[in-house]
Amino acid sequence: MTQLVIENLAKDFGKGTVLSSVDLKIADREMLVIVGASGCGKSTLLRLVAGLETPSAGRVVLDGRDITHLDPAERDIAMVFQNYALYPHMNVFENMAYGLKVRRVPKAEIARRVDEAAALLNLAGLLGRRPRELSGGQRQRVAMGRAIVREPKLFLFDEPLSNLDAKLRVQMRAEIRRLQRRLGVTSLYVTHDQVEAMTLGDRLVVMNRGHVAQIATPMEIFERPADTYVAGFIGAPAMNFLAAALSHGGSAATLADGRVIPFADGRRDGSDGRHLTLGIRPEHVRPMPNGMRLMVELVEPLGSETLVHGRLSDETALTVKLSGGGFGAGVLDIMPETAFLHVFDAETGLRMAPSAADVPAALAGAE
Amino acid sequence: MERRAIFRGRLLPALLIAPQLVLTFLFFLLPAGEAIYFALTRQDAFGLHTHFVGLANFAALFADPGYLATVLRTLLFCALVTLAAVMVALVLALFADREIKGRGIYRTLLIWPYAVAPAVSAVLWAFVMNPDVGLLGRKLNELGIPWDYTLNGGQAFALVTVASAWTLVSYDFVFFLAGLQSIPRSVIEAARLDGAHGFRRVRTVILPLLMPTTFFLFITNLVYAAFDTFGTIMALTQGGPGQSTETLVVKAYRDGVLNLDLGGSSAQSVVLMVAVIGLTALQFRFLGRRTVD
Amino acid sequence: MGKRVDWLAHAVLGVGVLFFAFPVWLVFAGATQTAGAISRGDLSLLPNFHRIGTFVSVLRAPGVGTGTPVWHLLMVSAGMALAIALGKIVISLASAYAVVFFRFPFRMTVFWTIFITLMLPVEVRIIPTYAVMSDFHLINTFTGLTLPLMASATATLLFRQVFLVVPDALVEAARMDGAGPFRFLKDILIPISSANVAALFVILFVYGWNQYLWPLLVATEPGLDTIVIGIVQLINTGGMMTPWNRVMAMAVLSIVPPVAVVIAMQRWFVKGLTESER
Numbered sequence: 001m002t003q004l005v006i007e008n009l010a011k012d013f014g015k016g017t018v019l020s021s022v023d024l025k026i027a028d029r030e031m032l033v034i035v036g037a038s039g040c041g042k043s044t045l046l047r048l049v050a051g052l053e054t055p056s057a058g059r060v061v062l063d064g065r066d067i068t069h070l071d072p073a074e075r076d077i078a079m080v081f082q083n084y085a086l087y088p089h090m091n092v093f094e095n096m097a098y099g100l101k102v103r104r105v106p107k108a109e110i111a112r113r114v115d116e117a118a119a120l121l122n123l124a125g126l127l128g129r130r131p132r133e134l135s136g137g138q139r140q141r142v143a144m145g146r147a148i149v150r151e152p153k154l155f156l157f158d159e160p161l162s163n164l165d166a167k168l169r170v171q172m173r174a175e176i177r178r179l180q181r182r183l184g185v186t187s188l189y190v191t192h193d194q195v196e197a198m199t200l201g202d203r204l205v206v207m208n209r210g211h212v213a214q215i216a217t218p219m220e221i222f223e224r225p226a227d228t229y230v231a232g233f234i235g236a237p238a239m240n241f242l243a244a245a246l247s248h249g250g251s252a253a254t255l256a257d258g259r260v261i262p263f264a265d266g267r268r269d270g271s272d273g274r275h276l277t278l279g280i281r282p283e284h285v286r287p288m289p290n291g292m293r294l295m296v297e298l299v300e301p302l303g304s305e306t307l308v309h310g311r312l313s314d315e316t317a318l319t320v321k322l323s324g325g326g327f328g329a330g331v332l333d334i335m336p337e338t339a340f341l342h343v344f345d346a347e348t349g350l351r352m353a354p355s356a357a358d359v360p361a362a363l364a365g366a367e
Numbered sequence: 368m369e370r371r372a373i374f375r376g377r378l379l380p381a382l383l384i385a386p387q388l389v390l391t392f393l394f395f396l397l398p399a400g401e402a403i404y405f406a407l408t409r410q411d412a413f414g415l416h417t418h419f420v421g422l423a424n425f426a427a428l429f430a431d432p433g434y435l436a437t438v439l440r441t442l443l444f445c446a447l448v449t450l451a452a453v454m455v456a457l458v459l460a461l462f463a464d465r466e467i468k469g470r471g472i473y474r475t476l477l478i479w480p481y482a483v484a485p486a487v488s489a490v491l492w493a494f495v496m497n498p499d500v501g502l503l504g505r506k507l508n509e510l511g512i513p514w515d516y517t518l519n520g521g522q523a524f525a526l527v528t529v530a531s532a533w534t535l536v537s538y539d540f541v542f543f544l545a546g547l548q549s550i551p552r553s554v555i556e557a558a559r560l561d562g563a564h565g566f567r568r569v570r571t572v573i574l575p576l577l578m579p580t581t582f583f584l585f586i587t588n589l590v591y592a593a594f595d596t597f598g599t600i601m602a603l604t605q606g607g608p609g610q611s612t613e614t615l616v617v618k619a620y621r622d623g624v625l626n627l628d629l630g631g632s633s634a635q636s637v638v639l640m641v642a643v644i645g646l647t648a649l650q651f652r653f654l655g656r657r658t659v660d
Numbered sequence: 661m662g663k664r665v666d667w668l669a670h671a672v673l674g675v676g677v678l679f680f681a682f683p684v685w686l687v688f689a690g691a692t693q694t695a696g697a698i699s700r701g702d703l704s705l706l707p708n709f710h711r712i713g714t715f716v717s718v719l720r721a722p723g724v725g726t727g728t729p730v731w732h733l734l735m736v737s738a739g740m741a742l743a744i745a746l747g748k749i750v751i752s753l754a755s756a757y758a759v760v761f762f763r764f765p766f767r768m769t770v771f772w773t774i775f776i777t778l779m780l781p782v783e784v785r786i787i788p789t790y791a792v793m794s795d796f797h798l799i800n801t802f803t804g805l806t807l808p809l810m811a812s813a814t815a816t817l818l819f820r821q822v823f824l825v826v827p828d829a830l831v832e833a834a835r836m837d838g839a840g841p842f843r844f845l846k847d848i849l850i851p852i853s854s855a856n857v858a859a860l861f862v863i864l865f866v867y868g869w870n871q872y873l874w875p876l877l878v879a880t881e882p883g884l885d886t887i888v889i890g891i892v893q894l895i896n897t898g899g900m901m902t903p904w905n906r907v908m909a910m911a912v913l914s915i916v917p918p919v920a921v922v923i924a925m926q927r928w929f930v931k932g933l934t935e936s937e938r
Contacts, residue, residue, distance in 0.1 A: 052832050073838035085829035089851040098847070099837035146837075373761055373831075374841040380762035384770060387755040390811030393796075394789060395777045401788035459676045462669040475923060476677045478930070482918035483684075484870030484888045490895050490911050491683035494690060500904055502686055505701045537680070538933070545934040594783040598872030602892040616783045623787040624877070632787045639784040647779050 002028050002063055002153045002186040004049070009058035011044050018044045019210045021058070026188060031180050033189045033201030037233070041210040042190045046156055049188060051075050062153060073102075078147035079156040083163060084139045086131040086146075092118075093127040096145045110149075117145040120179070137168050144176070148183065155180070155187040161196060173199060194234050198222070206230045224342075228349040231279050231342055237307060239279045240318045243346065246274040250355070253278055253343070256314045259292065264338040266354030277349070279342035282307065282321035291335035294318060301325050308332060399640065405633030424634035433610065434618070434635075441593060441614045444528060448596070449588040451532040453581065456539030461569060463540075464547040474544070481537040486598030492530040493603060516604065520611025523604045527612045530603060531596045538591075539584050546580035547573070586650045590643065615639060684915065691715065691909035698904040711905075718909040730910055733887040737869055738917065740806055740886060744868035745861050747810035753857075756819035757845055761831070778813040782874055790877050800881045809874060815860055818935060822856050823849070859932025862925045869918045887914040 006024040010017070019041040026032045034042045047053045049060055051072035060068045067075045078099075086095050093114055100110045118124045121141040131139055140160060147155055160176070161169045177200055180187050191197055197204050198218040206213045206221065206229075214226035225231035231239045244253040250267035252260050253276055261278070268276075294310040306327050308320045320334055343352045409420045428434050463473050483491070496504040498515040507514035516523040550573065558572040574581075597616045600606060606613035606621065613621075615635065623632030689707040690698055691714055697703065719731045758764075759771055782789060789808070790799075798804030826849065834844045850857070875886050885893075891914055894907050922929050 050832075050836065052835070072832075072835045073840075077836070079833070079836050081829045081833055083827065083829055085827065085833035087830070087833075087848055087852075089848075089854075098834075098839075102838040102843060146833075373763055374835075374844075376762065376841065377764055379841055380758035380764050383754040383758035386751045387774060387811050387816065388770065390751070390808065391774055391777050393792065394808035394811060395780050395785075396773070398785040398788035398792050399780050401791060402785050405788060455676070458672065462672045465666055465669045467666045467669045467673075473673045473677065475926060477673070477680065478926065479919050479923055480680045481929075481933075482866050482870075482922040483915055484872065484918075486870075486872040486888050486892050487911060487914055488683075490891050491687055493895055494687050494904075494908060494911075495683050500698055500701070500703075502703050502705075533680070533683075541930055541933050545930065590781075594781050597783060598870075598888070598892070601872070601876075602895055605896065616786075619783075620786055620873070624790070629787060636784050636787065640780065643779045643781065643784060 004154055004186060004188070005059075005061040006045075006049070007059045007061065009045070009048060009060065010056050011041075011048060011053060012056045017210055019048070019055075022212055024205065024212070024215070026186055029184045029186055030202045031177070031187045031189060031200060032203050032205060033191060033197045034205045034207060035191055035194060035197035035201075035233075036207035036213075038192060039209075040207040042192075042207050043158060045207070046079075046158055046188060046190045049154075050077055050079050050156055075154075076152050077154045077156060078150040078152040079158065080143045080147050080160045082159040084131075084143040084160075086139060086142055088131055091128050091130055092123060092134070092142050092145075095131070095142055096149050099146065099150050113149040113151070114145070117148045120148070121145050136164050137172060140164060140172055141175075144179065148179075153186065155185045157187065157189040157191075159191055160189075161191070162193070169196075176200065194236065198234070204234075206233060208233075224351065225279075226351055228277055228279065228344050231344070231351075235281055237282050237319050237321065239281050239342070240285070242278045242280070242312075242316060242318075244276045244278045245272070246270050246276055247272050255292075257292070257312075261336065261338060261341065263341065263343065263354070268343055268352045269355045270352075275346035276352070277344040277346045278336075279344060280336040280340065282319040284337045284340035285318070285320045285334050286337060287322070287332060288335040289333055291333040294320065294332045294334050296327075296329050296332055299327050299329065402633045402636040402640070405629050406637045409630045420630070424630045425638075428631065428634050428638070437610065437613055437615055437618050440524075440610075440612075444524070444531075444596075444612075444614060445589050445592040447528050448531045448535065448592040449585055451528065452535035452539050452588055453584055455532070456536045456543055456584075457577075457581075459536070460540050460543030460547055461573070463544060477540050478537050480534060481541070483534060484598065485531070485534050485595055486602045488534045489527075489530050489599040489602035492526065492533070496526055518608055520608055523608060523612045527596070527600055527603055531592060531599050534599070535588055535591060539588065542580055542584055543577065546577050550576050582653060583650065586646055590646055593639075593642070684912070687908045687911050691905055691912055693905055695903040695905045698908075714905060714909045715913065718906050718913065728882045728885055728890065730887070730890070730913065732883075733885055733890045734913065734917070736884060737886040737888065737914070739802065740871065740875070741865045741868035741918075743802075743806040744809050744871075745864035747806065748812055748815050748864050749857060749860055751810055752812065752815035753819055753850070756816050756823055757849070759816075760820055760823040761841065761844075774811075774813050774816050776813075777811060778817075782809075786873070786877065793878055798878070800879055800884060802884065804878045805875060805884060806868075809868070809871070815864070818856065818860060818932075819853070821935070822853050826852070855928060855931065856935070858925060859928040859935065861932075862921055862929040863932050865921050866918045 004024075004026040006022055009019065009022045011019040022045060024032070034045060036042045044053060048055050051067070051070060055068065058068070059066055062075065062077070087098065090098065096114045096117060097110045100113065105113075114127070115124070118127055121144060123138070123141055123145060126134065126138060131142065134142065140163075143160065157176070161172055164172060173196055189200060191200075201218055203215060203217055204221055205215050208229045214221055214230045216224075216226075221230060221234055225234060228241065232241070242255060244255050244261070246268060247254040247260065248262070249272065250270060252262040254260050255278075293313055294308070295312075296308055296310040298309040300307040300309070303325075304323065306322050306325050308322060308327055309317070310320075310332065311317055318334075320332070344350060345352055406424050407419060407421060408417050409424065410417050459477055463470055463477065467473075480488075493501060495501050496514075496516065498504045498508055498517070504514055504516075513519075514522060516526045554572065554576070555568075558568050563571055593614065594616055596614065597620070600612055600614060600617055604612040606617045616639070619632050619635040619639065622628045622635065686703070686705065689705050690703050692708040692711040693702075693704060694711075719729075719734075721729065755774065759767060793799055793804050793808070796804075798807070830848065831844065834848050839847060870888065871886070872888050872892070875884070875889050879885065879889075887910070891907065891910055894902065894910070
């Protein structure tokens with residue numbers, strides 16, 4: 001049973017705060033993916049767990065042992081680096097064996113573990129090669145192998161796929177997932193790629209400017225983003241946002257042009273006139289006669305679907321994803337599907353859930 | 368530029384750096400300090416009493432027409448050696464950079480002289496130009512051209528200059544070749560498409576791109592000509608005949624080691640230090656050394 | 661592809677090669693002739709291969725002027741060159757490692773102190789350095805001949821430069837693998853810098869071998885004479901009676917080791933020269 005607990009962890013560099021007061025719990029065998037734009041503090045968080053940086057405050061506890069101030073070598077943690085960080089002068093076997101050699105693991109045991117990992121990673125024929133004689137995907141696997149042979153309590157992945165080309169990335173993504181399941185190692189995975197995050201993670205941590213914006217399962221984050229940042233970050237193409245005001249006693253929103261959009265899932269707290277941001281994903285907008293007028297600026301046919309980019313009458317940019325093709329320039333009348341509407345407070349950006357008293361019985365269980 | 372990944376500990380780095388610091392202090396800083404101290408003092412004939420004389424040693428130095436002549440002679444010598452070496456090396460490098468057969472062999476044959484000690488290069492030249500045993504030296508006299516660098520100051524100066532430049536050329540050649548090879552092919556190709564051929568391409572495209580290398584070589588060659596030619600001069604002429612090949616370093620050596628004029632020689636050392644610091648500063652100012660950022 | 665032969669380039673480079681090779685060839689050819697012929701001015705540019713044994717006999721016999729055998733002069737030169745090259749590499753590797761991979765008080769002060777030595781070549785501090793050497797009783801010792809030349813900013817700065825571009829991740833990977841500072845230096849850093857070490861070795865070996873002023877100052881005993889010192893002495897004291905063929909053989913012998921090192925390690929030499937001096 002491995003459990004990682006991060007309490008109140010913070011990091012200040014000379015110039016400012018990179019990470020402020022993060023709390024996380026990772027369960028045994030869980031793959032937790034930290035995702036966010038560059039500079040959000042996700043790498044710092046990973047490096048703090050690895051012991052490569054010293055926190056300004058807070059604790060890191062692995063299986064009940066406080067490891068906050070231990071040297072990286074004493075933490076029983078292995079890491080896969082973004083550029084693999086393979087030792088250029090050692091062959092594949094030596095690269096994987098080095099961590100064990102330093103720890104004075106007997107030679108026979110080292111050979112056994114390396115052979116096992118090499119078989120698992122399809123590297124068996126490459127053990128004598130130097131890193132520069134390997135392809136990107138092979139180097140990536142050696143980096144994984146180096147972590148695997150250590151048999152650590154915790155795996156850390158620092159954007160391990162960002163240096164691969166698109167096709168290989170998809171392939172390696174599946175392989176990492178398969179390996180992690182099979183080995184059952186608790187893992188912390190950092191990426192800026194939301195697709196990677198959605199497909200790999202048991203749960204996601206979305207970070208924004210050194211704060212945790214939301215921790216939840218991928219679908220939960222997709223369906224109920226905690227704020228406009230998460231809503232805009234997860235999902236491609238990104239969610240559309242419309243300015244609106246609460247009206248009709250909290251049961252609807254009125255857009256700038258006076259159009260009223262009723263809430264399908266119940267009323268929101270607050271007095272009428274409260275400023276809102278409505279979110280609607282491009283795939284949840286439908287053509288509708290006499291709907292909102294979208295002045296089409298760009299049509300991107302993707303084959304089975306078409307992306308239509310345009311502007312509403314108040315100049316708000318909006319993207320629509322429609323099935324099929326054959327859409328041309330000009331004007332398109334559209335309406336959001338109210339069942340998929342996301343309601344946020346315009347000032348705080350936080351999600352506004354339907355008020356408790358008003359939730360229809362059918363939805364209450366899901367919320 | 369700073370590293371992010373570092374090791375902890377105080378004792379280990381201190382131990383690692385100690386040898387270099389100790390050597391630096393004992394053999395560089397301490398002597399430099401003493402040079403300044405000696406330069407400001409004067410000893411009596413028996414070395415029993417030392418008293419502070421301020422800048423008197425410097426005043427005496429700059430009032431000495433012999434010293435000023437040596438300064439001018441050194442400047443002329445440095446300029447000639449540098450110009451000769453840089454120009455010959457540049458021409459050789461431009462041709463060695465062409466796509467010709469056997470250029471690898473040419474390169475090796477032009478690089479090896481770097482390994483010849485300045486003093487030994489003087490010995491080689493003595494065997495060529497000595498009026499008694501030197502092949503060419505004797506030939507000149509047989510042809511009726513009076514040649515004897517042991518008596519004729521101008522000839523001595525010319526010979527020392529050639530022998531000094533001779534050892535420098537391969538050093539400069541290596542740098543010019545590296546500089547030429549670092550010019551992106553696309554730039555040369557663009558110049559070709561623009562119709563720049565032969566010498567025109569060299570003058571308008573290649574030379575400007577070699578400017579940093581050339582400037583760097585000018586500075587290092589000046590420093591070499593001023594200091595490292597000591598062996599060349601001592602082996603060929605020992606500064607003579609008269610003072611005709613005496614550079615500042617040769618004079619400092621003669622006054623200090625042979626004539627035991629501690630104060631005067633130290634004052635000369637201090638002047639030389641200032642000169643090196645000036646040249647180094649110049650190099651940094653205009654070149655921005657990669658090693659310091 | 662019938663390429664035109666670049667006659668101009670061959671001509672220019674050929675003249676350059678001859679300009680460098682001529683003095684050495686002349687001395688080599690002279691070494692195989694009789695002393696009398698040279699003194700008479702009958703120096704032939706064709707070597708007399710029957711007298712090639714002069715080189716061997718010069719090695720064995722006592723030197724021409726000082727009485728020290730030439731092989732002994734060569735050994736002193738080799739010892740000096742090796743001690744300086746290896747000593748400098750070890751010392752500067754250690755100090756560059758400390759400056760780059762550790763944080764300690766006065767780190768930048770230390771760095772600049774080392775840096776300043778760039779501006780203080782032996783030639784500008786002849787007298788006081790001699791005084792310091794004599795205070796430490798290092799005159800006429802092998803230590804005195806080599807130790808003061810082992811501290812140099814150039815090598816330290818080169819290693820610093822090399823170390824600065826080692827990716828952070830490589831250091832971190834080693835730390836995660838459990839390597840401490842010593843293991844990292846030994847297992848990772850030195851192996852990946854081996855080309856730079858080789859490059860520096862060539863330059864420092866030549867530097868050590870070619871010293872003239874320093875041994876002239878510090879070693880006055882014949883037993884510590886280097887080959888360079890020995891030859892220059894002969895040249896300056898020689899006259900009509902000097903066996904010039906033997907002096908020429910000595911000159912050739914003095915050039916062979918450093919030239920051999922430069923040619924054999926040419927690739928590293930070029931790399932080392934262009935990287936260390938800038």
